[in-house]
Amino acid sequence: MRTENRPLSPHLQIYKPQLTSVLSIMHRLTGIGLAVGTLILVWWLFSIALGPQYYNDFHWFISSIVGRLFLFAWTFSFTFHLANGIRHLCWDAGWGLDISKAYKTGWLTLIVSVVLTFVIWIVGYYLIGGI
C-alpha cells in the first residue's frame, strides 16, 4: 500500500496559530492537566480516610502558595475543559461547525472560562471570610 502521499496533519511549527487550533491544543493540555490534578483529589480523600495527621499534611499543602497556585491552574483547566467540551459536544451533534460560529463560540469559551475561574475563587475566598 502506498503511504507517502497521504495527507498530513498540520505542522504546528509552520502553521500560524489560529484561535481554533490554539483552543484545540489547550483542550488537550487542560485535559492532561486535569488528569494529573486527580492526584490531589485522591490525596484529599485518602488523607481523610487515614486520619487527622494525614489530613493536616494535605491541608498544609493545599493552603500553601504552591498549593493555591496549583488549585488556581486546576480551576482554569476545569472551566476551560468544561466550556470547550460543551463546544465539542455541539460539534458532535452537528451544530456550529462553520468558520464564523467556530470563532464566536471559541471566544465565548475563553471568556466564560476566565470569568468562571475568577467567580469560583472570589466565592471561595468570600466563603472562608477572606474578603
Add this chain to the structure above:
Amino acid sequence: MNLRSPLGKARGLGTAKSGTNHWWVQRLTAIGLIPLSIWFIIEILLAVGNDYNEAKEFISQPFTAILLILFIVLTFHHAQLGLQVVVEDYVKRKSFEIGLLIVIKGAAILLSLTALFAVLSIAFGGA
C-alpha cells in the same frame, strides 16, 4: 470494489475491532461529567477550610458519598480514554506507546480504587 466480508459488514466494527465504542463512551462520560463536575465544584467550595471532622462528616453524607463515587468513576474513565488518544496521536514508537498506555490505564485503575476505597471507608465510619 468491496472487500469486506458479509459477516464483517453485519458486525459493523471495522478494522479497529471495537467500532465507535471508544468515541461514544468518551462522549457519554463527558455528558455525565457536566452536571457532576459542576456539583463537585459547588461542594468543594462549601468544604473549603474544613477541619478534619468537618471534612469527614461532609463526605460521609449518603448523597455526597454516592455522587462522589459516580464522579470518581466517570472522571477516571473519561481521563484514561482521553489520555489514550493523546498517546496514540503523538507517541511514535510502538513499544513506548504500548508501555505508556499500560502505565496510564494501570494508574487510572489504582487511583480510582484508592479514591473509592477512601470514600467508602469514610462513609462507613472506618479509620
